[in-house]
């Protein structure tokens with residue numbers, strides 16, 4: 001069993017427990033539920049490098065990354081530096097995130113916010129909307145094609161943007177459909193945890209024309225981004241490279257300065 005299988009198993013238990021604490025009606029009644037979500041794809045295209053910067057305290061592969069940064073200040077710093085979107089982990093058990101973090105991030109910024117979560121049930125998509133997210137993540141490796149397409153359709157019906165995450169060509173070809181607003185290649189191999197940005201380049205020829213695409217994980221130097229951008233990627237999801245520093249807001253600002 002790889003780490004993703006383990007997380008998904010735990011996640012299903014967690015969602016079942018959560019459903020006994022709060023009802024769908026209560027989620028729909030929350031103040032942020034009626035927000036109109038800005039377009040993720042448009043935001044990527046209107047920012048020169050389409051950086052999606054992530055608030056990430058810890059991960060199964062790296063352990064503790066940052067134990068002191070605050071979601072509100074970090075998100076604000078990211079936005080001020082010119083990020084196109086913010087990703088906020090809400091998984092607590094493996095990544096140390098919470099829905100309260102998502103609320104904080106939402107209250108700090110205007111740019112689109114991604115609920116970075118292992119979605120296994122429609123209920124979590126309702127939660128994402130209720131807590132102020134604009135985008136949900138659908139991980140191909142964690143879902144059947146039918147689930148993935150059903151969840152994307154449901155997210156679209158609530159006005160949310162969808163980000164499909166793939167690791168390889170087979171996932172890309174079988175999971176992508178018209179309900180996916182953006183497709184991301186995760187450069188992290190889930191079995192070895194190794195990241196290699198060339199994974200993104202390898203999948204490039206298999207994207208249908210016009211797909212808005214991003215590269216995710218293990219990105220840490222400006223040259224990688226310039227190469228991926230020139231090859232056709234519209235955005236870049238970066239967490240650890242900023243979060244591992246004492247001051248993620250300064251780290252992203254320095255990084256941005258290196259891109260111009």
Ligand SMILES: O=P(O)(O)OC[C@@H](O)[C@@H](O)c1c[nH]c2ccccc12
Pocket residue numbers: 054056116117139165186216217218219237238239240241
């Ligand atoms: O911290 P990194 O290597 O820059 O990676 C960020 C992001 O891509 C990574 O956190 C991620 C990509 N897909 C995920 C799915 C679940 C949890 C986390 C992730």
